[in-house]
Amino acid sequence: MSEDKLKLLSCHFTWDLQKEDADLNFLEVKVRERLAVKCEYEGNLKQREFNFLAFIKHLQGFNDEALKTLQLAKKEHPEDDSNVIVTYGNLAWVHSLMSNVTEAETYIAKVNEILRAFPAPSPAELHREVQSEKAWSLLKFSRKTYIRAKESFLEALQKEPDDKEWNTGFAFSLFRLEGLKIGRYKRVGVEESPAVLQLKKALNLDPDNPMIHVYLGLKCYKNTENVNNAEAWQYMRQALTMAPDNLSVVLRVAKFMKKEQRYEKALEVLLEMLKNAPDSSRLHLEIANNYRWKAMQMNDLNNPELLGLCIHHLEKGASLNPGYIYPQLELALRYSEHKQIAKAEQKFTELFALPDLKPADRQAWHRMYGDFKHYRLGSEKSAVDHYKQGMMLGRVSTEWIACRNRLRKVLQRDIRDIYEIRTLLGSFRKENKDD
Helix, strand or coil, X not given: CCHHHHHCCCCHHHCCCCHHHCCHHHHHHHHHHHHHCCCCCCCCHHHHHHHHHHHHHHHCCCHHHXXXXXXXXXXXXXXXXXXXXXXXXXXXXXXHHCCXXXXXXXXXXXXXXXXXXXXXXXXXXXXXXXXXXXXXXXXXXXXXXXXXXXHHHHHHHHHCCCCHHHHHHHHHHHHHHHHHHCECCECCCHHHCHHHXXXXXXXXXXXXXXXXXXXXXXXXXXXXXXXXXXXXXXXXXXXXXXXXXXXXXHHHHHHHHHHCCCHHHHHHHHHHHHCCCCCCHHHHHHHHHHHHHHHHHCCCCCCHHHHHHHHHHXXXXXXXXXXXXXXXXXHHHHHHHCCCHHHHHHHHHHHHCCCCCCHHHHHHHHHHHHHHHHHHCCCHHHHHHHHHHHHHCCCCCCHHHHHHHHHHHHHHHCCCCCCCHHHHHHHHHHHCCCC
16 A cells, blocks of 8 residues: 555654664553553543554564554544544554555544544644644653654644643653753753743643652752752652652652652652552662662661562562663672672673673673672772773763773772773773863
8 A cells, every 4th residue: 555645644653753762672661560550541641551552562573562552542442533543543554564455544544534523723733632642752752852742842832822731741841851961960950940930830730740740849859968858858749649659750759769868768658659560670670779778878788688678679670671681780789799699690691691782781781790890709800801891882871980980999009000091091081081
């Protein structure tokens, strides 16, 4: 069949969502975990989750699974109205890609029937439901699509300036975009932040939206010692009160508590959420992190109880999301701290042998394996080799800085520079004089 007809459909397949721009495994995990939590979905939000998940499965090369997922989306809204335009468009594309020409043409015809029965305000405009699903999909998909999400929400806002959904979406887009510019010591001040102004406007229009409270809390948070973050805490507590069973809210609030070094409180919140989402890999990993930080707070990193709990939740998280490499590297280090050296070595070896290991994961592997060699096996030379290899991969992650800092520490002790660390560090300084 002609692809021209398919290109006229407004759906995930025509919104220029490129698989190389996103972490498809992580996106899938997040959607599946949200769907697994028993909660009420407003409007057609569950249908949209299935639409988004189906497109992810297509990008992963599993059109059979994409088709099954779209059938679930279809069941969520069986009526032929503007709420199913995106679902039917996706179905037409998947059927076409699977050479089901008759089915593809049927769904194209269904979309055209809906467009005639429920015309958009003008030929140049999308139906509200389509505009909404497109904008939120852009915001969820990748940091590379944040700007397009912002533009999509802004376009809608210009027609309906007091609409709560458009204001909220625009606020979230600004929040995400500001987040890309912020480092630990470089923050957009609350007073100068366009995101904060827009979030407050959104809050006035939609005071019961817990994520607005979360984002405002994060913007108010000051990552400075001896600073009272009372305002941030107020927003976070309100969000948790509103949505104690919302996985995204709970994870955000718990991470805030971790920043505030309230590990016991964070664990309380996370373990309560675990009752509703026992198969959330992200929950297990966050719980493991808090047990680790709690042990550090107690100056007892090798506390057998806390270390055992940390390992348990890391193992559970790894079993639920084996494609997420970083926490499995953490698990290998925790094994070594638990005096399970052979198990740690085996885990490191298995992870390094994985096909298509991303550069960021490979860099993390070198840093952590270097730590293992250095601090557990006492082999400084081997550790230095791995820190060097990590740096040689370039600035693909924050692990580059970790590798560099470890090399600098070795150099402070090694005045003769027997490992030729200065040469390597010097080569990077020439490449980046700002470093």
